[in-house]
Amino acid sequence: MPILDHLWIILALPLAGAAINGLFGKRWPQSAVNSVAVGSVTLAFLAVAELVREFTLLAPDQIPYVGRYFTWMVAGPFKVDFSLQVDQLTVVMLLTVSFVGMLIHIYSTGYMAHEGGYYRFFSYLNLFMFFMLTLVMAANLIVMFVGWEGVGLCSYLLIGFWFLKKSAADAGKKAFITTRVGDFGFTVGVLLVFATFGSIDFSAIFKAVAANPISEVTLTTICILLFTGAIGKSAQLPLYVWLPDAMEGPTPVSALIHAATMVTAGVYMVARMNPLFSRAPIAMLVVAIVGAVTAFYSATIGLVQTDIKKVLAYSTVSQLGYMFLACGVGSYAAGIFHLMTHAFFKGLLFLAAGSVIHAMGGEQDMMKMGGLRSKIPITYWTMFIATLAIAGIPGFAGFFSKDEILEAAKSGPNANLILWVLGVAGAALTSFYMFRLVFLTFFGKPRYDEHHIHVHESPKNMTIPLVILAIFSIFGGWFAAPKLIGGIDYFEKFLAPVFSMYAPPMAEPAHVLAESTASPEMELLTALTGVPVIVAVLGLLVAWWLYIKSPETPKRWAQSLRGLYLLLLNKYYVDEIYAALFVRPLLWLSTNVLWHGVDEGVIDGVVNGSARVARASGGQLRRLQSGNTRSYASWVLIGAIGFSVLLIALYVKVVH
């Protein structure tokens, strides 16, 4: 079992790639940087593939397989090992991350070919892979936290990759600081976990929570704190604001970090901590509500955005909402399944959008595109497939995963019809804005200057990853397909041990089954099963009607519904509200109190004041050194007399 015994190899490969490129890449030609960066990630993917083969040979009682490498820190009862673990959930995440990561590395060699700082880009990208793999393989919360913060760091570095551009540098800071708000909650949650369970190892926590009932208040607090971290990292309401701005980074970064992998870390974390969440129904409800509301809310913003990457960014926020909705209603497997298919089709959408931007020579505004279908056919077809997938058209990957989530929201263990309605409405909007994007970009007449912009298809190293991801966007959902026709759901069955091993005992499992066959309510619910597909097709048709059949209508609507249109276009003014509520007061406080008050007044005051005291007293004391011999003699005399008096006084005191 070469890899299973040496799990660290999977982490060491991209780390080595990052170090080599970061240290020596500056002087190397692009081809050398490429082979190090792509090579290390490809080797990591192959190592993961081998790991999966070895994993299937393990006996069920050996899972989760834990590799303990060294003790990192010990402080009293607080002990942290650097340990990695592999179970079914890890396997799914590892495969997704390393596979999509590898494709995006290959794509980047084409996309970034004409950019400065080539070695730096790939060094960061490899470093990101290292931290992301650490995050998913961690066997305790602290090692997971290392990965969690590490991917945040790489996200910051890559958003601000073009750091000379102020908007990019600002977006990087915004991403870092906004996620920090959530991370604070996460950190407190981890501490509370340790205080409650006396350990931060996943298996120890889960065993403890399964063995001894913990007060529900504590569990709910822990889960909500941990979920706060997920809200920041996975860009949910109310901390989603950084993700749209993160589109300032290079497009492959948006695809890898801000669509396929890092932003799903929150979902992974919630799924990983499922034994805690499942025992805290209120926290579960919070997760589900935040997810569903975010899914709908950000879809509405996506409706009117004209920047191709911004649409995809809001779409990402929305899809992450679906994943949380799935976790919140207790169907972790559906959430992880959507995470995986989303990594394929949203990664593909971003890469294809990157290819469009590349073809247009840097233009991102969809209003200045149009009619690109025949000029960049590979990009068009792959993007169209991804759009079908995300819209939930039957047969494509997104259909299976989204349908499973909505099904769980409708008739799962923690079903909630209101959340289902939000989800379905979000699905309709998703379908609409995605087809709007495709129609605006690829159909209609060109709205750009055809003499100046020479549209060209991207090179092979960009189109091949597109094609591969397109294939997965079609077939990636078929693991779970049989469930729809009444068979066994392979994906859910594979993940089942992770989510059932420490699950709380079901209240009345038989009751649910019995009810699902008979009552009229159930018949209604069964009848609603097809609704998501219908709304998806409706969204497609509306988009077709508005942007192909009568392209004048959207403008008319924007005029007649001006208030609503502006509200959506300006993203509900959330950035402005945050600026007024948090940024400006904080800035005022920092400038006037902390800077001019504390720093200039107190700290500088103490330093300057002591200097002034020293100088003033010196100015007075220096007069003693008059250069006059007789005055010195007088001082000596005064000293001698004083000393004599002192001696005599002491003598008198001793004698009496």
Place this chain on the structure above:
Amino acid sequence: MSVIPVSWYLVLSAILFGLGVVAFVFKRNVITIFMSIELMLNAVNLAFVAFARAHNQLDGLVFVFFVIVVAAAEAAVGLAIVIMLAQHRQSLSVERENLLKF
């Protein structure tokens, strides 16, 4: 012949020392100041000798010899300085030697 008490010597020594101090502080001529230092040293020597005799011990006498040797060395160096000073300044007044200051 009756023995003179040690306190008389001490009183004399104190008077001489006091005269030296007063001269040191109030006189302006370098050579006079120099002499007043010698006067103070010898006042101390007198006290040492008186105590040495009163206690019948040699320590005080040894100390006096040291003081005399050091005073001789000091006189050699000090008078050399005084000569240089006189050559440079054409004056022996300490009032005018006030350059060593802030």
